Amino acid sequence: MTTFDITAIRHDFPALQQQVYGKPLIYLDSAATAQKPQCVVEAIDEMNAKCNANIHRAIHYLAIQCTERYEQARETVRRFVNAGKTQEIVFAAGTTAAINLVAFSFGERFVRSGDEIVVTEAEHHSNIVPWQLLCERKGATLKVVPVDDTGRLQIEKLPEIFTGKTRLLCVAQVSNVLGVVNPVKEIVQLAHAHHVPVLVDGAQGIVHEEVDVQALDCDFYVFSGHKLYGPTGIGVLYGKEEWLEQLPPYQGGGDMIASVSFAKTTFAGLPLKFEAGTANYIGAHGLAVAINYVQDINRTAAHAYEQQLTAYAIRQLSAMEGLRIYGTAAPKTSVVSFSINGVHSSDAAAILDKLGIAVRTGRLCADTLMQRFNLQGMIRASLAFYNTKEEIDALVNGLRQVQKMMH
Numbered sequence: 001m002t003t004f005d006i007t008a009i010r011h012d013f014p015a016l017q018q019q020v021y022g023k024p025l026i027y028l029d030s031a032a033t034a035q036k037p038q039c040v041v042e043a044i045d046e047m048n049a050k051c052n053a054n055i056h057r058a059i060h061y062l063a064i065q066c067t068e069r070y071e072q073a074r075e076t077v078r079r080f081v082n083a084g085k086t087q088e089i090v091f092a093a094g095t096t097a098a099i100n101l102v103a104f105s106f107g108e109r110f111v112r113s114g115d116e117i118v119v120t121e122a123e124h125h126s127n128i129v130p131w132q133l134l135c136e137r138k139g140a141t142l143k144v145v146p147v148d149d150t151g152r153l154q155i156e157k158l159p160e161i162f163t164g165k166t167r168l169l170c171v172a173q174v175s176n177v178l179g180v181v182n183p184v185k186e187i188v189q190l191a192h193a194h195h196v197p198v199l200v201d202g203a204q205g206i207v208h209e210e211v212d213v214q215a216l217d218c219d220f221y222v223f224s225g226h227k228l229y230g231p232t233g234i235g236v237l238y239g240k241e242e243w244l245e246q247l248p249p250y251q252g253g254g255d256m257i258a259s260v261s262f263a264k265t266t267f268a269g270l271p272l273k274f275e276a277g278t279a280n281y282i283g284a285h286g287l288a289v290a291i292n293y294v295q296d297i298n299r300t301a302a303h304a305y306e307q308q309l310t311a312y313a314i315r316q317l318s319a320m321e322g323l324r325i326y327g328t329a330a331p332k333t334s335v336v337s338f339s340i341n342g343v344h345s346s347d348a349a350a351i352l353d354k355l356g357i358a359v360r361t362g363r364l365c366a367d368t369l370m371q372r373f374n375l376q377g378m379i380r381a382s383l384a385f386y387n388t389k390e391e392i393d394a395l396v397n398g399l400r401q402v403q404k405m406m407h
């Protein structure tokens with residue numbers, strides 16, 4: 001294994017120190033929600049306890065402190081994804097909220113009856129259902145890019161999928177089921193050559209990949225704080241300024257206006273136009289602390305460690321009889337989903353749980369992929385840089401017990 005001080009890293013995460021059912025917790029569900037380092041927990045606690053006042057409104061001390069932290073967090077996010085301007089960073093409740101924002105506002109402005117929106121077969125429900133709702137509202141059609149048996153997106157089909165009526169392509173950087181890294185830069189180039197803008201769902205991607213939205217040249221990029229070792233209830237929409245300027249507001253309320261009268265309301269400029277109501281300033285600050293943490297621990301070493309751990313997990317799991325892994329195409333992040341002959345995923349989860357092992361099972365918010373692979377559900381072990389080889393061994397032993405009990 002690459003030199004990476006796993007003992008020190010694990011020490012940073014209080015949730016990993018606990019026992020469940022009298023056994024050490026083995027947390028293999030980070031793709032759903034990652035655990036938070038102590039510094040994030042403390043940052044949230046400290047704000048809740050002391051630095052709590054509504055932002056962008058009052059001019060008293062606490063309000064100014066909170067506003068500054070919120071806007072500093074925006075700058076931290078901007079630098080993290082290398083956006084050109086802070087106006088291009090909109091805080092939302094998470095990936096789902098950010099996608100719904102674009103589906104509504106972009107849809108209102110640019111989608112008409114007969115138009116087409118393209119998604120892929122490997123999307124999370126969050127990147128399918130908002131587009132279906134938009135298509136229903138507008139009389140548009142949803143088109144789908146298929147994946148092959150290895151989980152590779154068949155991007156060679158894109159030129160025949162795009163038509164003069166295609167308004168947007170929505171694609172995950174990394175599927176939450178397959179873990180396969182999609183060639184987003186290439187996809188964006190291809191789409192732009194057909195005058196199609198691209199929304200990238202980075203919920204999984206940003207955790208494992210260095211993201212540079214300017215280099216990717218994507219039009220929208222969305223992600224959640226809680227998968228990036230940050231708080232729940234906070235996420236980000238990056239949008240190119242020229243797009244965001246053209247979109248109408250998503251929600252109306254305080255903070256998103258310039259002036260209100262019964263005759264006419266005018267809206268705030270970017271990004272506040274899209275941040276109606278009291279923002280989650282504590283979440284935004286917590287996210288910034290999480291981003292700083294991720295950058296401080298040497299991301300390159302953390303990635304290398306995760307990759308080695310993933311390769312080990314795949315080797316060990318592949319050696320098990322009757323086990324099939326989905327998403328075998330390279331490159332792949334540390335999301336490993338599989339099925340076991342004759343074992344229902346929920347039974348496996350229940351048995352593993354009693355051994356202290358947390359995995360995700362079921363349809364993984366990806367019914368269309370379950371249909372693609374003709375399954376009722378999968379078992380997913382998603383690894384983070386705080387997991388260990390010993391934990392993988394425990395998972396494999398646990399699965400052997402599952403097989404024994406079920407057969």
Ligand code: PMP
Pocket residue numbers: 031032094095096097124126127172174175176201203204224365
């Ligand atoms: N897209 C992907 C690829 C995801 O993995 C997830 C979370 N599982 C989401 C979207 C939705 O994220 P959230 O629930 O944080 O809005």
